[in-house]
Amino acid sequence: MTGRKLLREEIEQVWNIDRSEVIDNVYHLESGTLVLRPQYFEVPGWPPGEAEKYTPILLDCFDRGGWFHGAFDHAALIGVVVLENKCIGKHNDRLQLKFLHVSIAYRNRGLGTQLFELAKTTARARRATRLYISATPSENTINFYLRLGCAIAEEPDLELLELEPEDIHLECEV
Numbered sequence: 001m002t003g004r005k006l007l008r009e010e011i012e013q014v015w016n017i018d019r020s021e022v023i024d025n026v027y028h029l030e031s032g033t034l035v036l037r038p039q040y041f042e043v044p045g046w047p048p049g050e051a052e053k054y055t056p057i058l059l060d061c062f063d064r065g066g067w068f069h070g071a072f073d074h075a076a077l078i079g080v081v082v083l084e085n086k087c088i089g090k091h092n093d094r095l096q097l098k099f100l101h102v103s104i105a106y107r108n109r110g111l112g113t114q115l116f117e118l119a120k121t122t123a124r125a126r127r128a129t130r131l132y133i134s135a136t137p138s139e140n141t142i143n144f145y146l147r148l149g150c151a152i153a154e155e156p157d158l159e160l161l162e163l164e165p166e167d168i169h170l171e172c173e174v
């Protein structure tokens with residue numbers, strides 16, 4: 001496996017990542033506390049329309065200086081991490097981890113952790129003090145971020161919260 005910066009013309013390949021997942025439990029935030037509830041569903045892949053909706057958003061992010069890093073197995077893109085360039089938070093010191101996905105066949109081998117740590121290093125180099133993550137509320141995803149030292153965002157970003165109200169909004173020191 002190899003890792004490198006993604007080129008603008010490679011961004012559409014993120015939709016080749018196999019997003020499928022079986023979810024047994026989902027987290028909810030209740031009075032500031034994470035509560036895990038059984039909720040079974042099978043994610044067959046990217047939802048219909050996802051590529052059409054998010055490709056322009058990712059391209060805009062790239063054009064304003066966002067950081068895109070890919071992991072490849074030979075020529076196949078099997079993991080991607082994206083860091084926003086626009087600072088948020090009342091002290092303008094947070095950078096959003098905008099995208100982190102690993103193809104199902106490559107999960108649970110440490111690749112997600114590696115990509116997350118690279119994003120932290122990059123955020124630090126860009127003079128941010130924290131990463132902000134609007135995270136899918138599934139058990140595996142939230143446990144992954146908690147294990148890496150993330151915690152519930154004390155002051156959730158209102159714009160991002162409005163976009164993804166079901167997500168768990170997390171932060172992590174870099």
Ligand SMILES: CC(C)(COP(=O)(O)OP(=O)(O)OC[C@H]1O[C@@H](n2cnc3c(N)ncnc32)[C@H](O)[C@@H]1OP(=O)(O)O)[C@@H](O)C(=O)NCCC(=O)NCCS
Binds near residue numbers: 102
């Ligand atoms: C969340 C996600 C990015 C994690 O990627 P990953 O490559 O599986 O991450 P890791 O392998 O580093 O860690 C996953 C688990 O594998 C375990 N693991 C790490 N290295 C391992 C190794 N060498 N051998 C066995 N297990 C290992 C970790 O302990 C971790 O357990 P956790 O459940 O406590 O977190 C990935 O599961 C994914 O793409 N999920 C679907 C999309 C998604 O939710 N993205 C985040 C959107 S906010």
